[in-house]
Amino acid sequence: MLLNIYPQLCRTLQCQNSLILKKYVKFTISQAAYVKQSKPSPSAPVIIEAVDNISKFLPEKPTIIPQWKPTPSTERSNLFQQYLKLSKFRLTTLVVVTTMAGYVVAPAPFDWITFVLSITGTGLLSAAANSVNQYHEVPFDAQMSRTKHRVLVCGRLTPLHAMLFATISSATGLSILYLGVNGLTAGLGLSNLILYTSIYTPLKRISILNTWVGSIVGAIPPLMGWAACADSLAPGAWLMAALLYCWQFPHFNALSWNLRPDYSRAGYRMMAVTNPALCRRVALRHTIAILGLSLAAPLVDTTTWWFVCESTPLNLYFIYLAYNFYKDSSSQTSRKLFRFSLLHLPLLMTLFLLNKKKWYMFEEKEPEVIDGHNIKDLKGVADENT
Numbered sequence: 001m002l003l004n005i006y007p008q009l010c011r012t013l014q015c016q017n018s019l020i021l022k023k024y025v026k027f028t029i030s031q032a033a034y035v036k037q038s039k040p041s042p043s044a045p046v047i048i049e050a051v052d053n054i055s056k057f058l059p060e061k062p063t064i065i066p067q068w069k070p071t072p073s074t075e076r077s078n079l080f081q082q083y084l085k086l087s088k089f090r091l092t093t094l095v096v097v098t099t100m101a102g103y104v105v106a107p108a109p110f111d112w113i114t115f116v117l118s119i120t121g122t123g124l125l126s127a128a129a130n131s132v133n134q135y136h137e138v139p140f141d142a143q144m145s146r147t148k149h150r151v152l153v154c155g156r157l158t159p160l161h162a163m164l165f166a167t168i169s170s171a172t173g174l175s176i177l178y179l180g181v182n183g184l185t186a187g188l189g190l191s192n193l194i195l196y197t198s199i200y201t202p203l204k205r206i207s208i209l210n211t212w213v214g215s216i217v218g219a220i221p222p223l224m225g226w227a228a229c230a231d232s233l234a235p236g237a238w239l240m241a242a243l244l245y246c247w248q249f250p251h252f253n254a255l256s257w258n259l260r261p262d263y264s265r266a267g268y269r270m271m272a273v274t275n276p277a278l279c280r281r282v283a284l285r286h287t288i289a290i291l292g293l294s295l296a297a298p299l300v301d302t303t304t305w306w307f308v309c310e311s312t313p314l315n316l317y318f319i320y321l322a323y324n325f326y327k328d329s330s331s332q333t334s335r336k337l338f339r340f341s342l343l344h345l346p347l348l349m350t351l352f353l354l355n356k357k358k359w360y361m362f363e364e365k366e367p368e369v370i371d372g373h374n375i376k377d378l379k380g381v382a383d384e385n386t
Contacts (some may be wrong), residue, residue, distance in 0.1 A: 102225025
């Protein structure tokens with residue numbers, strides 16, 4: 001028994017494809033046999049017989065380009081943007097700014113060429129270090145909400161491409177610092193590159209000591225700036241490095257507090273995950289240390305006493321926020337501490353600069369003297385004789 005049911009089906013679907021079903025699909029119901037049965041047999045299953053060439057009558061494929069892209073990406077139009085992300089542009093900017101602060105505060109004449117070369121070389125080394133860091137942490141970054149969109153995780157750049165970029169950047173940066181600045185600055189940059197890529201990065205999954213090592217990495221850029229300007233490291237340089245070292249604990253501990261699920265899922269050994277009480281205490285201790293170091297700045301002839309007067313309210317408020325985080329470690333208190341840390345550092349460095357003990361901006365470097373004679377004068381005499 002054949003039952004013609006397609007008109008009802010077409011009215012139910014109410015779509016354009018029903019015309020295809022009407023023309024090319026046949027619905028048949030197998031014949032039911034009744035042998036002295038008082039009750040009707042259940043309905044038999046519907047058998048759909050589709051025409052083989054139905055695909056050619058379907059609408060054409062959409063003209064809208066799909067959202068997905070092949071990985072690794074073959075697109076090179078925004079390669080510069082990918083390099084900026086690979087370099088962690090905001091972090092590299094912070095490194096360059098602290099290097100600039102060390103250069104300007106150093107008690108030596110200011111030279112624009114050396115200044116530009118020092119920040120360029122430091123920026124390239126920072127970009128290389130961050131690229132190597134992302135290369136090693138791809139499988140772990142993929143598990144964190146904060147880092148799952150990084151360029152290597154998403155496949156916008158290949159690992160080989162990233163390492164080539166890191167190699168070229170590090171070689172160029174070291175060459176600029178060694179040939180254009182001085183060996184001391186280049187040595188500090190090389191040691192920081194090794195410390196970040198070979199010690200800090202693997203230590204993040206081994207011990208909470210990674211935070212202390214990472215703070216040392218952050219404290220070296222002002223030393224590089226100071227060394228680039230003065231070709232030596234005075235007590236003021238170590239004071240600036242100590243300030244940067246202490247600042248990173250309240251900054252990072254407050255940041256990591258709200259990222260504990262991410263760090264735990266990725267297997268990172270952070271204080272906020274393994275020892276929350278220590279995380280809060282360390283943040284408070286180092287804000288107090290920042291106040292003590294600021295008080296010591298005039299004692300080492302780096303700033304005037306006005307720096308103490310102007311920086312004390314700033315440091316006291318920093319301590320207040322850290323104390324609130326220590327007493328009530330909530331998302332709100334940690335977020336306030338983290339946001340103020342982003343404001344605290346540039347303000348402190350600005351006050352450091354404005355209250356510098358002595359300015360050498362318009363002074364020329366002292367001429368080199370051998371046996372009581374100026375080298376430039378000796379060179380002039382030699383040129384006349386030749």
